[in-house]
Amino acid sequence: MGASQVKSGSAEPRAQSQDSRDEILKAAMHLFANRGFHETSMSEVAREARVSKALIFWHFKTKEELFVAVLNRLLEPYFIDFAEEAAAMDERAQIQKLVEFYLLFVRDNASSVRFFLAQMLHDQHLSESLNDQVLKLYSGYRAMLIELIASAQRKGICTRNAAPEAAAGFLLSALNGLLIEYLFMGANAVDPEGAVAMVNEWLFGDASAPPSASSEHQGGSSAA
Amino acid sequence: MGASQVKSGSAEPRAQSQDSRDEILKAAMHLFANRGFHETSMSEVAREARVSKALIFWHFKTKEELFVAVLNRLLEPYFIDFAEEAAAMDERAQIQKLVEFYLLFVRDNASSVRFFLAQMLHDQHLSESLNDQVLKLYSGYRAMLIELIASAQRKGICTRNAAPEAAAGFLLSALNGLLIEYLFMGANAVDPEGAVAMVNEWLFGDASAPPSASSEHQGGSSAA
DNA sequence: TTGGCGATTGACCGAATGGTTAGCGGCGGC
DNA sequence: GCCGCCGCTAACCATTCGGTCAATCGCCAA
Numbered sequence: 001m002g003a004s005q006v007k008s009g010s011a012e013p014r015a016q017s018q019d020s021r022d023e024i025l026k027a028a029m030h031l032f033a034n035r036g037f038h039e040t041s042m043s044e045v046a047r048e049a050r051v052s053k054a055l056i057f058w059h060f061k062t063k064e065e066l067f068v069a070v071l072n073r074l075l076e077p078y079f080i081d082f083a084e085e086a087a088a089m090d091e092r093a094q095i096q097k098l099v100e101f102y103l104l105f106v107r108d109n110a111s112s113v114r115f116f117l118a119q120m121l122h123d124q125h126l127s128e129s130l131n132d133q134v135l136k137l138y139s140g141y142r143a144m145l146i147e148l149i150a151s152a153q154r155k156g157i158c159t160r161n162a163a164p165e166a167a168a169g170f171l172l173s174a175l176n177g178l179l180i181e182y183l184f185m186g187a188n189a190v191d192p193e194g195a196v197a198m199v200n201e202w203l204f205g206d207a208s209a210p211p212s213a214s215s216e217h218q219g220g221s222s223a224a
Numbered sequence: 225m226g227a228s229q230v231k232s233g234s235a236e237p238r239a240q241s242q243d244s245r246d247e248i249l250k251a252a253m254h255l256f257a258n259r260g261f262h263e264t265s266m267s268e269v270a271r272e273a274r275v276s277k278a279l280i281f282w283h284f285k286t287k288e289e290l291f292v293a294v295l296n297r298l299l300e301p302y303f304i305d306f307a308e309e310a311a312a313m314d315e316r317a318q319i320q321k322l323v324e325f326y327l328l329f330v331r332d333n334a335s336s337v338r339f340f341l342a343q344m345l346h347d348q349h350l351s352e353s354l355n356d357q358v359l360k361l362y363s364g365y366r367a368m369l370i371e372l373i374a375s376a377q378r379k380g381i382c383t384r385n386a387a388p389e390a391a392a393g394f395l396l397s398a399l400n401g402l403l404i405e406y407l408f409m410g411a412n413a414v415d416p417e418g419a420v421a422m423v424n425e426w427l428f429g430d431a432s433a434p435p436s437a438s439s440e441h442q443g444g445s446s447a448a
Numbered sequence: 449t450t451g452g453c454g455a456t457t458g459a460c461c462g463a464a465t466g467g468t469t470a471g472c473g474g475c476g477g478c
Numbered sequence: 479g480c481c482g483c484c485g486c487t488a489a490c491c492a493t494t495c496g497g498t499c500a501a502t503c504g505c506c507a508a
């Protein structure tokens with residue numbers, strides 16, 4: 001370790017404050033997410049960010065402050081705009097899309113999902129802001145589902161006549177069940193298409209499998 | 225706390241080794257479950273058990289050993305014998321009983337369930353034995369479900385004709401979803417009777433509400 | 449009485465931990 | 479030239495951690 005401190009380096013030096021702050025955040029993100037809060041030491045973060053420990057405390061007053069910064073950073077990809085890509089679809093397609101999106105997102109962000117879940121289960125006091133944001137996210141998703149189901153029922157598309165709230169609640173429970181199954185059993189246990197088909201059958205009394213051709217896949221936001 | 229150290233006490237003194245060992249285990253159980261492994265120090269355990277820290281290390285070689293002892297102790301109530309009380313029922317009643325039992329158990333042991341879940345999500349290496357045991361428990365439960373569903377299908381009780389494994393898997397996912405909903409939302413969000421009714425409808429094509437208990441959901445009227 | 453043994457303890461240890469501080473290089477403004 | 483500030487660091491600090499150790503206490507057998 002140590003050694004090779006750049007002196008007259010040309011373009012390498014991560015200089016402008018913001019740069020080092022980012023490096024720290026990235027390192028902390030990685031470590032916190034993989035080891036957790038208490039098991040990650042500031043010295044480790046410093047080492048991984050190739051920065052002195054003191055600099056971390058110059059950027060962030062306390063370890064907790066760094067932690068919530070990391071939380072917010074990790075939460076960013078969770079806030080996406082669903083409305084845009086669902087504008088022209090009918091309710092049924094939108095619901096399918098919503099379900100599929102949920103599962104694909106979980107699959108693509110399994111590690112951070114696992115981290116958030118563990119964090120919220122464990123010390124909810126440390127992550128109150130996390131709790132709030134996740135709750136907001138969750139109830140937003142639920143509200144969309146309720147709205148869509150109600151609308152589908154109004155149009156007669158949906159054969160299930162349960163209260164939209166109850167149906168949405170059950171659907172969400174099923175999705176959460178798949179989520180934890182995925183977190184523990186791994187990819188082989190969860191397949192989004194199967195789940196979508198299940199939803200189809202349950203909600204629309206339909207058992208046809210969606211076409212294997214175009215349509216689904218390709219989430220709009222960022223990496224895949 | 226403190227004070228009143230018995231000297232010539234009559235029946236009180238926690239004496240015979242096993243006694244102190246138990247006191248330690250109880251304290252550790254409480255602390256580990258509420259704060260977690262890394263956030264609980266041996267000194268805390270010692271203080272809560274009113275015992276010297278060294279004595280803990282006399283009973284348990286390391287902190288990890290104490291921890292797995294606590295894990296096993298906390299796991300005890302999870303191993304129960306279901307067969308006895310389901311002997312005389314038909315498959316449908318058994319499945320209902322199984323589902324109800326799952327949910328009631330979660331409700332009654334929420335804190336340890338939460339602890340186990342968080343623990344397994346977080347550092348799975350520390351609790352490999354836990355992972356194994358929970359997995360065994362889980363697949364046992366799943367096997368019972370599969371068996372029951374298959375049997376019910378054979379007898380023509382079950383209207384759903386999906387593969388028993390798939391049906392059981394979906395059922396388990398739903399249960400897990402309810403579990404995490406309960407862990408986060410609290411009691412008001414989960415009602416076992418409603419869930420049993422939902423299973424009835426889904427698995428047996430039946431919509432009758434057993435007793436006169438719970439409120440709305442699935443009113444049975446067909447109009448939109 | 450004595451001696452041995454299981455149970456129990458206070459004092460101690462080195463290695464971390466989160467956090468602080470004094471200071472250093474370099475750069476823009478005067 | 480030099481002053482002040484920003485970004486940054488090595489060294490340091492108090493505290494706590496898991497774990498050890500020598501010494502004791504109580505009790506039962508010889």
